[in-house]
Amino acid sequence: MAGVNKVILIGNLGKDPEVRHLDNGAAVANFSIATTESYKDRNSGERVDQTEWHNIVLWRGLAEVAEKYLKKGDSVYIEGKLRTRSWEKDGVTRYTTEVVGDQMTMLGNKKSDGGGQSSGYEGNQGQSQAAAPAASQTPDTNSEMDDLPF
Amino acid sequence: MAGVNKVILIGNLGKDPEVRHLDNGAAVANFSIATTESYKDRNSGERVDQTEWHNIVLWRGLAEVAEKYLKKGDSVYIEGKLRTRSWEKDGVTRYTTEVVGDQMTMLGNKKSDGGGQSSGYEGNQGQSQAAAPAASQTPDTNSEMDDLPF
Amino acid sequence: MAGVNKVILIGNLGKDPEVRHLDNGAAVANFSIATTESYKDRNSGERVDQTEWHNIVLWRGLAEVAEKYLKKGDSVYIEGKLRTRSWEKDGVTRYTTEVVGDQMTMLGNKKSDGGGQSSGYEGNQGQSQAAAPAASQTPDTNSEMDDLPF
Amino acid sequence: MAGVNKVILIGNLGKDPEVRHLDNGAAVANFSIATTESYKDRNSGERVDQTEWHNIVLWRGLAEVAEKYLKKGDSVYIEGKLRTRSWEKDGVTRYTTEVVGDQMTMLGNKKSDGGGQSSGYEGNQGQSQAAAPAASQTPDTNSEMDDLPF
């Protein structure tokens, strides 16, 4: 069935990434980023900031890059897809929607002396290999993912 | 401040849209669309379809277009932003992530004799007005949204 | 370093794709698609259609899919990147900007009895393999591209 | 008919923007941004950077923001659409493809003390008004565009 499921975000990390390493060696990073939208309230005329939080999941190479280079407050570009998971708690089914990233570009942080893209990293774009081997999520580096649930 | 929150989906409606009309006249449409991703399982080598469901919210003109023209099974392009709402039920806080659409293009349905883009509709693109007045979500048609929560 | 170069198009083919097969076996497809934007002229109040043509280039598996399944008039979703080539003609340097596609989803044609996504094909999305082997542009199927200029 | 024409770029300005002010008061900014893709050459195994240049056009409020805040070397997020113009020179028809931006987010520059999003600006997102009046390109602020060719 023809389908497109794409998310593009630029936001700031609320905390440092949490990275787990699975038994098979695969790394998984979880963190949240905030995107803020500014608009003028139609009644008061005052400026309002509305912040949205997004749960990001990165696998393997991208998770390792996040572990090494991303920290609280950093600005990052994430491209990926939406995935909603369900889980039970106290007999109640709950749902969590996450963005599973397949591209990432670091956009710098406010404390660095150089700022901007000085700490830039970019995941695989299109059909090319990223320079950092660990950063690729293309199939040929994913032999370890066989027993992952997706 | 710097933030981007963008979602791009092409999928099929699971049911007809549910459209409510608020007291102030604004229409709100809710429906889900499925995006299906096909991949070959790395162990079995078999083809697997993974379907993801997305909750779509449309306001005003786009909601009215959805009410008139979209129905179960139709294929549609939706562009919008992620928004996570929280709500209480049985003393438990739950979260729902939705895609608030600001662009829509109908891509046809499999039963029409014409199919494809014959029933095409397109929301406002860039700075232009859509031909159908009801389909615009640009600010100048939104004076009725003053008391909406966003 | 930090860079993003992404194009997302939904449009109709102006002609059947032209597909060449290089000596090394790689296929290359070229075709144009039209995207039409409707807006109301601010002076006359009349509806105006503005059509934009985009030069699409597909390589290898996607080119073969295009050769087999795409034809004049078909609607297609293309995701890719911008690339501007320069070439000489009569001593004048000319430039052509193309969209090099890495994802494609067929959206049907208006003449098919089924229309819509019945003829759907989807390139590789994220880290998964497309079902049709020929349709993948992931690195592990690209050993033949070694002597291509990108 | 149904069409989508969307470009998303993150890159660095090659020079300061050139901004013209039309007789009717509308501002137009032109500048180029570079996006660089890194990949490992399949033969030599060496890392290669491929840079692509994109011609950006901004109108009205976004042009004024560019004039005030963007300069050579800055990193910027641009969202817009592709437009190809033709023009005559020495009896030869030439074509130029540009990205007409409708969203912009400044991502900082390497020399700022704060870097990152300190100089952040964001155009209108979705249906909200940007806080800076000059930054909006929504129709209700575009009465001056009546005699522009698009």
Add this chain to the structure above:
DNA sequence: TTTT
């Protein structure tokens, strides 16, 4: 929980 971030950022401006």
Add this chain to the structure above:
DNA sequence: TTTT
């Protein structure tokens, strides 16, 4: 013409 930028950036890392």
